[in-house]
Amino acid sequence: MSAGSGDPACAAELAGLRDSLSALGNPWHCGETRLSRLSRDARRSRLGVPPPSADELSARRDVPGRMAEAALAVAGQSCTARHAPTPHLPKTFDLRDVGGRCYVTDVKDQGEIGSCSAFGTIAALETTAAYTRGCPGLRLNLSEAHLYFGHAAAREAITPDGTWPDELFADCAGIGVTFEDYYPYDDGGAGALNPGWRHRFAKADDVVDLSRDPAAIKQHIYGYGAVTACLVVYDDLFHYTGGVYRHTTEETSGGHCVALIGWDDDAGCWIAKNSWGTEWGEGGYLRIAYGEAYIEDYPTTRPTTLGCTGVSLRAWLHPQRTLGLYASAHDATGWAYLEHLGWTRLSAGPDDLAGALTSLGSARISGRPIAPFIDNDELGAFQFAH
Structure with missing residues (x-):
């Protein structure tokens, strides 16, 4: 059940958030987004990473500051990756504009199901495939449905709270994932896999764990392409419309997966591609402060920030x-x-x-x-x- 634009609860929530942001000097902008109009349960259904426990969050209270400090210390470091545009890391980088060329595919919408890890993983593969070839026109459109309703379901990796991206990356590397036209996405799981998909698929090469290491994250984005990352979703994020996000509440709704496509040291933030459609955030993108929402070090012992060094293809x-x-x-x-x-x-x-x-x-x-x-x-x- 969704709330319309005149919904009193939504209006009151936004009014309180505007007051909080004003007291902080308006570091980012809020407004009525398509997720603002949803009920609390409906919002949670658009997440999809198992949430951390209170103890796991408490054990990492000092992490955000350390992650932010480490991220800001990277500019100028040597980057010897084969596909890096220059030998040293810049203060600002965005895969949507590398010498005037965009390597990021269109923003998608996961719908009302917790499939964000599939979308974050596929976003990384699509961008890496183009960037490592130096070919922005490649424009792959790979199948999140194959990854989520196919591979994750087959390995019984879909929990009530979602899926983990390391398992999905393992499937992309070991089995491969087909194209969207061979398994169209439907958030109700109504799509079907083309039986000839093994003649039209992509595989991830050399999956790399970048968790808890902002320097490695930047090195990988600059040298190979986008990476997946998980973050704790504070309740104010649903109303984000622009700026550099920092949470203003301690109320959380769960965990979520996005793809990091760049950074901006002057603004002190990562640039992330989300899967909530283009009517949320900055046209579907999020600028999130270094260290914020545990995005470099999601509270779990498993890898949550991952990339790959290439993508091999078998397809027309x-x-x-x-x-x-x-x-x-x-x-x-x-x-x-x-x-x-x-x-x-x-x-x-x-x-x-x-x-x-x-x-x-x-x-x-x-x-x-x-x-x-x-x-x-x-x-x-x-x-x-x-």
């Missing part, structure tokens, strides 16, 4: 132009530079290589797009687009 991808070709007579290999994939090795053997290069050369000269089939990051086949 959308049509794109061939921009370059390269062949080596020494080892009889060929490469094609595809518009949204970069340099991709041709898997054709020596007898088929010449024909493949001739066809791709013709497509390049005419500007005719091809639909590539990528298998283990090699160009296994292609079709001319109509």
